[in-house]
Amino acid sequence: MEDKIILEMRNITKEFPGVKALDNVSFRVKEGEIHCLVGENGAGKSTLMKVLSGVWPYGSYDGEIFFAGELQQFNGIRDSERAGIGIIYQELALVPEMTVYENIFLGNEIARGIQVDWNETIKRATAMLKKVKLNVNAAAKVKELGVGKQQLVEIAKALSKDVRLLILDEPTAALNEGDVDNLFTLLRDLKAQGVTCIMISHKLKEVMEMADTVTVLRDGKTICTLDAHNGEVSEQIIIKHMVGREIENIYPRRAHQRSDEVVLEVNNWTAYDPAVERTILKDNRFRVRKGEIVGFSGLMGSGRTELALSIFGNPAGYHVQGDLVINGREQRFNHPQEAIDAGLAYVSEDRKRNGLILIQDVKQNVTLANLRELAHRGVVDANAEIKVANEYKSSLNIKTPTIEQKVSNLSGGNQQKVSLAKWLFVKPNVLILDEPTRGIDVGAKFEIYTLMNKLVEQGMSIVMISSELPEILGMSDRVYVVSAGEITGELPVEEATQEKIMHLATMN
Amino acid sequence: MTFVKDLQRVLRQNIRDYGMFIALFVIWIVFARLTDGLFISSRNISNLLNQSGYIAVLGIGMTLIIVIRHIDLSVGFLAGFLGAVAAIAMAFWNWPVYVVIPVVLLIGALLGLVPGFLVARLGIPAFVATLAGFLIYRGAILVVTEQTGTIIIANRAFNAIGNGFIPDFPVAFLPGLHKLTLLVGIVGVVFYVISELNGRRTKQAYEFDVLPMNIFILKLLFAALLIGGMTWVLAGYNGLSWTVVVMLVVVGIYNFMTTKTVLGRHIYAVGGNPEAAQLSGVNVKRITFFVFSQMGMLAALSGMLFASRLQSATTTAGTLFELDAIAAAFVGGVSAAGGVGRVTGALIGALVMASLTSGMNLMGIGISYQYIVRGAVLAAAVIFDVATRNR
Numbered sequence: 001m002e003d004k005i006i007l008e009m010r011n012i013t014k015e016f017p018g019v020k021a022l023d024n025v026s027f028r029v030k031e032g033e034i035h036c037l038v039g040e041n042g043a044g045k046s047t048l049m050k051v052l053s054g055v056w057p058y059g060s061y062d063g064e065i066f067f068a069g070e071l072q073q074f075n076g077i078r079d080s081e082r083a084g085i086g087i088i089y090q091e092l093a094l095v096p097e098m099t100v101y102e103n104i105f106l107g108n109e110i111a112r113g114i115q116v117d118w119n120e121t122i123k124r125a126t127a128m129l130k131k132v133k134l135n136v137n138a139a140a141k142v143k144e145l146g147v148g149k150q151q152l153v154e155i156a157k158a159l160s161k162d163v164r165l166l167i168l169d170e171p172t173a174a175l176n177e178g179d180v181d182n183l184f185t186l187l188r189d190l191k192a193q194g195v196t197c198i199m200i201s202h203k204l205k206e207v208m209e210m211a212d213t214v215t216v217l218r219d220g221k222t223i224c225t226l227d228a229h230n231g232e233v234s235e236q237i238i239i240k241h242m243v244g245r246e247i248e249n250i251y252p253r254r255a256h257q258r259s260d261e262v263v264l265e266v267n268n269w270t271a272y273d274p275a276v277e278r279t280i281l282k283d284n285r286f287r288v289r290k291g292e293i294v295g296f297s298g299l300m301g302s303g304r305t306e307l308a309l310s311i312f313g314n315p316a317g318y319h320v321q322g323d324l325v326i327n328g329r330e331q332r333f334n335h336p337q338e339a340i341d342a343g344l345a346y347v348s349e350d351r352k353r354n355g356l357i358l359i360q361d362v363k364q365n366v367t368l369a370n371l372r373e374l375a376h377r378g379v380v381d382a383n384a385e386i387k388v389a390n391e392y393k394s395s396l397n398i399k400t401p402t403i404e405q406k407v408s409n410l411s412g413g414n415q416q417k418v419s420l421a422k423w424l425f426v427k428p429n430v431l432i433l434d435e436p437t438r439g440i441d442v443g444a445k446f447e448i449y450t451l452m453n454k455l456v457e458q459g460m461s462i463v464m465i466s467s468e469l470p471e472i473l474g475m476s477d478r479v480y481v482v483s484a485g486e487i488t489g490e491l492p493v494e495e496a497t498q499e500k501i502m503h504l505a506t507m508n
Numbered sequence: 509m510t511f512v513k514d515l516q517r518v519l520r521q522n523i524r525d526y527g528m529f530i531a532l533f534v535i536w537i538v539f540a541r542l543t544d545g546l547f548i549s550s551r552n553i554s555n556l557l558n559q560s561g562y563i564a565v566l567g568i569g570m571t572l573i574i575v576i577r578h579i580d581l582s583v584g585f586l587a588g589f590l591g592a593v594a595a596i597a598m599a600f601w602n603w604p605v606y607v608v609i610p611v612v613l614l615i616g617a618l619l620g621l622v623p624g625f626l627v628a629r630l631g632i633p634a635f636v637a638t639l640a641g642f643l644i645y646r647g648a649i650l651v652v653t654e655q656t657g658t659i660i661i662a663n664r665a666f667n668a669i670g671n672g673f674i675p676d677f678p679v680a681f682l683p684g685l686h687k688l689t690l691l692v693g694i695v696g697v698v699f700y701v702i703s704e705l706n707g708r709r710t711k712q713a714y715e716f717d718v719l720p721m722n723i724f725i726l727k728l729l730f731a732a733l734l735i736g737g738m739t740w741v742l743a744g745y746n747g748l749s750w751t752v753v754v755m756l757v758v759v760g761i762y763n764f765m766t767t768k769t770v771l772g773r774h775i776y777a778v779g780g781n782p783e784a785a786q787l788s789g790v791n792v793k794r795i796t797f798f799v800f801s802q803m804g805m806l807a808a809l810s811g812m813l814f815a816s817r818l819q820s821a822t823t824t825a826g827t828l829f830e831l832d833a834i835a836a837a838f839v840g841g842v843s844a845a846g847g848v849g850r851v852t853g854a855l856i857g858a859l860v861m862a863s864l865t866s867g868m869n870l871m872g873i874g875i876s877y878q879y880i881v882r883g884a885v886l887a888a889a890v891i892f893d894v895a896t897r898n899r
Contacts, residue, residue: 315786353783355787360777360780368777368788368790371770404716
């Protein structure tokens with residue numbers, strides 16, 4: 001392999017308000033190699049690629065980018081495309097209702113004057129499809145293709161712009177095995193043709209299979225760059241570099257009074273999502289006992305949220321099979337209300353989208369899920385409502401001038417507390433917390449952890465879904481690891497380590 | 509000068525709530541000046557209120573539809589159609605009026621379930637589903653009036669709803685003034701002041717921010733003047749009309765429902781964030797059914813008010829009602845983004861639009877310019893809404 005450097009990013013620093021997403025990152029890619037970029041969620045991989053592709057324009061970051069031997073100052077994605085960099089995001093950017101050829105040349109139309117030359121477009125699109133070995137009619141609509149084929153269309157689209165460097169952000173996240181094999185064969189072909197490729201991936205097996213070079217990012221810093229061909233790379237080594245941080249001591253450790261009473265039991269739980277035409281959960285089983293915190297670890301998109309929602313009244317309308325037993329009684333919920341009535345509560349991962357009604361005030365949000373308790377013959381007792389909201393304001397230390405403040409005006413941590421208050425007010429037996437501390441500051445995190453400990457002491461059971469390994473290890477009594485819709489392992493917290501969890505999470 | 513500063517602050521903070529009242533007030537003053545007081549004569553105000561009744565009723569229902577992020581284009585011709593049904597029931601089947609009214613309201617509520625089903629269960633966009641209804645009811649009116657043309661309604665009790673006034677005490681005291689109307693006005697003012705004072709006391713007990721005392725008194729005075737002035741003006745003509753009574757009852761019930769009940773809170777939660785509402789146990793589909801159903805019922809009421817006012821059911825009844833209702837709702841401050849909007853706003857919105865028509869008619873402005881002015885006011889109201897949204 002020749003050692004010509006096609007891309008060098010030097011000392012890149014990118015700050016968002018309050019967070020240093022990239023801290024002096026350096027990154028070198030050799031021409032014609034497949035370079036894998038790995039790291040935990042939030043390590044800065046996507047941010048780095050956004051800086052490279054011009055999504056974050058020149059001037060919004062510190063540092064220098066050299067591509068093809070020249071200093072580059074991209075002001076937008078068009079600039080980087082012109083220089084020969086193509087990026088394919090995890091969520092595909094195709095228009096489903098348009099044909100394959102329209103999509104390939106979308107934004108890059110072949111025109112004579114103001115008129116699109118469709119014949120030439122179709123001819124070239126067909127050639128591109130041949131190049132990516134995709135055997136579909138260029139006139140087919142994208143929505144008629146499976147996800148794997150759509151991804152190849154994306155690559156054809158990128159190649160139509162004469163890219164020299166192709167960036168793939170978790171290309172295999174939504175693919176089945178056959179599609180993955182196809183994709184990898186194509187990537188090797190492209191490599192043989194001299195196209196350089198950066199692949200972001202969470203699946204270490206794939207990294208081991210594909211990578212010439214591996215760069216590990218952690219907490220916005222480059223940890224190391226490893227050469228895959230001289231035997232210094234193994235899954236264990238990568239994992240060690242990915243997680244190698246000390247657990248900060250922000251987890252108020254306590255002895256939980258764990259009883260043997262099982263409050264929630266799920267068996268043979270399988271779900272098919274008609275919207276994406278895929279089985280998203282496969283044959284899962286787990287138990288939750290009274291008074292324990294059960295951690296659900298796994299990577300983003302591994303199906304943890306879907307698992308929780310399919311149990312909590314299945315609002316997305318998955319086709320669910322399996323048994324759900326709550327307090328010894330077989331249950332099947334058709335609406336979240338029924339799950340709430342049975343003693344479940346679900347604090348959603350995305351509080352702004354699914355958790356809160358931002359245009360309403362603190363009081364209205366706190367009482368929404370349990371207005372019936374405050375109502376007499378359908379009329380809400382306004383005074384009782386104020387009392388309840390004020391109680392939660394002080395017990396959860398929600399920092400707001402009054403409970404009549406709009407929730408959109410609160411900070412992330414306080415919004416999360418409002419969301420928690422709403423679900424505590426339904427007085428659940430099992431509280432499902434989906435990423436309970438995402439995007440909130442350390443102080444608020446600590447308060448939420450303390451509250452969780454208090455709640456389990458009172459006999460509540462908590463299911464905590466989290467992508468943060470330290471949080472899982474610091475708070476859980478028991479850990480389930482989910483990978484690609486399947487629970488791949490169960491570990492008592494005493495035996496769990498970041499390495500073991502990472503291994504289970506990257507299994508499928 | 510803390511008073512002026514307080515006033516400015518309060519107005520700025522509550523501009524969305526007070527804006528429509530202020531706009532209506534300004535419009536009335538301008539027209540009063542331009543028409544040498546003719547506009548605020550008892551007779552004109554009384555007519556104006558009666559004319560805005562059937563739109564105000566539709567606008568109230570439409571407000572809830574828009575709050576849950578939908579639209580209903582079918583209600584105009586649905587109103588026309590149900591007005592014709594009521595006329596036929598009375599004129600040809602000789603049903604008594606006290607049967608006709610509840611039955612037609614019930615039919616309206618049931619027909620409202622149809623777009624509710626299409627939208628909530630089948631996921632069809634409300635615009636399309638109700639556009640289909642628009643065409644269907646347009647045809648239905650023609651079908652039922654095909655043989656007869658305009659159906660004359662002879663029932664005096666029914667016609668009184670659109671044309672009659674509440675009775676008066678048969679005493680010689682205060683000649684030329686409608687005593688019962690004055691009494692209603694006085695009771696209204698007293699009731700308003702007492703409830704405001706109670707609300708203020710409760711808020712103070714919870715140590716919430718309340719308006720500064722002088723501003724609070726100013727607000728009470730303003731509202732009392734508005735209610736008192738209106739009743740005084742109306743009392744100088746024939747007093748309160750039944751249409752106004754119907755309007756006030758509908759606004760009263762709806763205001764209670766939207767602000768005080770679980771149902772109302774669920775409606776606004778669905779409008780504010782349907783996903784969050786669903787996950788919080790609100791049955792979004794059921795709420796959608798309900799909101800479309802109440803819209804159908806109010807369309808029935810609107811249709812009967814209109815038929816009663818004309819004392820007949822015509823082949824063109826209901827034309828453009830839905831757009832007037834949508835305009836009234838938007839002028840009244842409902843937000844197209846959902847979750848925001850008051851039913852009292854729709855009433856004010858309907859009055860604003862009716863006032864523009866009435867005032868310009870008195871000034872002899874042609875219908876062409878009237879449309880332009882009303883369009884401009886609608887646009888201004890929505891611009892105002894967007895501009896003040898994030899205060």
